[in-house]
Amino acid sequence: MRAVFPEGFLWGVATASYQIEGADFEDGKGPSIWTDFSHRPGKVNSGDNGDVACDHYHRFSEDIELMKQLGVNSYRFSISWSRVLPEGRGKINRKGSDFYNKLIDRLLEVGIQPMVTLYHWDLPLELHRKIDGWESRDMRHYFGDYSSLVFSEFGDRVKHWITLNEPYCSSHVSYLWGEHAPGKRDLKTSLTVAHNLLLSHGEAVRRFREVVKDGTIGLANVSTFVEPATDSKEDRWAARIRDQFINGWFFETPITGEYPSELFKRFNDAGVQPLIEDGDMDLISTPFDFWGVNYYTRNVIRKEESSILGSEVVQGELAKTEMGWEVYPEGLEAFLYKTFKEYGKKPIYITENGMACKDKLTDGFVEDFERVDYMKRHFSSALSALKAGVDLRGFYVWSLLDNFEWSYGYSKRFGLVYVDYEKGLKRIPKRSYYYYRDFLERD
Numbered sequence: 001m002r003a004v005f006p007e008g009f010l011w012g013v014a015t016a017s018y019q020i021e022g023a024d025f026e027d028g029k030g031p032s033i034w035t036d037f038s039h040r041p042g043k044v045n046s047g048d049n050g051d052v053a054c055d056h057y058h059r060f061s062e063d064i065e066l067m068k069q070l071g072v073n074s075y076r077f078s079i080s081w082s083r084v085l086p087e088g089r090g091k092i093n094r095k096g097s098d099f100y101n102k103l104i105d106r107l108l109e110v111g112i113q114p115m116v117t118l119y120h121w122d123l124p125l126e127l128h129r130k131i132d133g134w135e136s137r138d139m140r141h142y143f144g145d146y147s148s149l150v151f152s153e154f155g156d157r158v159k160h161w162i163t164l165n166e167p168y169c170s171s172h173v174s175y176l177w178g179e180h181a182p183g184k185r186d187l188k189t190s191l192t193v194a195h196n197l198l199l200s201h202g203e204a205v206r207r208f209r210e211v212v213k214d215g216t217i218g219l220a221n222v223s224t225f226v227e228p229a230t231d232s233k234e235d236r237w238a239a240r241i242r243d244q245f246i247n248g249w250f251f252e253t254p255i256t257g258e259y260p261s262e263l264f265k266r267f268n269d270a271g272v273q274p275l276i277e278d279g280d281m282d283l284i285s286t287p288f289d290f291w292g293v294n295y296y297t298r299n300v301i302r303k304e305e306s307s308i309l310g311s312e313v314v315q316g317e318l319a320k321t322e323m324g325w326e327v328y329p330e331g332l333e334a335f336l337y338k339t340f341k342e343y344g345k346k347p348i349y350i351t352e353n354g355m356a357c358k359d360k361l362t363d364g365f366v367e368d369f370e371r372v373d374y375m376k377r378h379f380s381s382a383l384s385a386l387k388a389g390v391d392l393r394g395f396y397v398w399s400l401l402d403n404f405e406w407s408y409g410y411s412k413r414f415g416l417v418y419v420d421y422e423k424g425l426k427r428i429p430k431r432s433y434y435y436y437r438d439f440l441e442r443d
């Protein structure tokens, strides 16, 4: 099936700094909000943290060899802001930037194109403590300065960049539901944070245009296909509003320069809307080059008036992953088509897709057939979207390695490669790794 994808299509794997690197206190790295959050009792399953994680900081050569043997032509990873700027601003930490220089150089040596995410949730703790982090409008300046620094450092070799990973999560999961760092629980605050994140996205795009003349930059969003539980008018309306909250707020706004109107009115009437100053929406809608779609599942929605969103998520009847998410590849094709048609007809990369399985070592191997089936079905769905005219440019499987799954700690395994946390973080490719390798080898 691979041969029917366009020449130059990027087939990759994706990771994120705090989830795999470890060395959280090494070589001058500053703490992030996840360093602080993961060390707070009760915040992360089993008290897990990213102090060591997969020790990728020391084992990156071994991990790149795994990618080379896999046959991918691209690798999406994130830069730890506090590894290059320990306090989030000021003087660069050369040991930190040296790590990423070595990583990038080695990737290019073996013919793997880097796609770099500027921000994958690990905000420098100093910025959170000194200026209230993403609650502050000033963050767009600090994020812009950080972006300019890394564009200057790595932009000569890195040509595909992502400003933010899933601002939906770094606002609402972190500031509304409190499940992620810094663990706050207030809707008005989370909407303010979402606004400041989108301002920072726009600022980073403007800085990118000043520094990297031959690259592309995009935004990677949570991309959940939203469907009404029934065909009733009430459920269809509820699903529309929920779709605006999960998707439209971060896909529509950077294109139109306006928040989705029905939902914004609802927030405005409740007095929780973000404070919008002159020029904000122009900055947020600074033109960028591509969408990153992080697709995992769908949400089935029915009317429920007690919540400000007027809806609730209901359990669907399809088979579910270890995260309790339905396996719904049809939603990927539909989401890709809607994104392409309604959000600027931009090129799209599937920047994350994968599943958590109950992976068990049996005689030293993991037969993760469910993950193989999941990949087959989602590759097929991506191909259908391509055939329907979507300008799809790449597909990144989440994830190369089992890793630190945020508040779930190491209890959820998404990797193509099993990481044996009991035995020195040994890497053991699973059945799905070999499936992907053979898929990439075949014409």
Ligand SMILES: N#[N+]C[C@@H]1[C@@H](O)[C@H](O)[C@@H](O)[C@@H]2O[C@H]12
Binding pocket: 016, 019, 165, 166, 294, 323, 352, 398, 405, 414
């Ligand atoms: N949960 N889950 C798996 C995966 C998470 O590990 C990534 O860091 C996020 O970008 C996105 O939520 C997806």
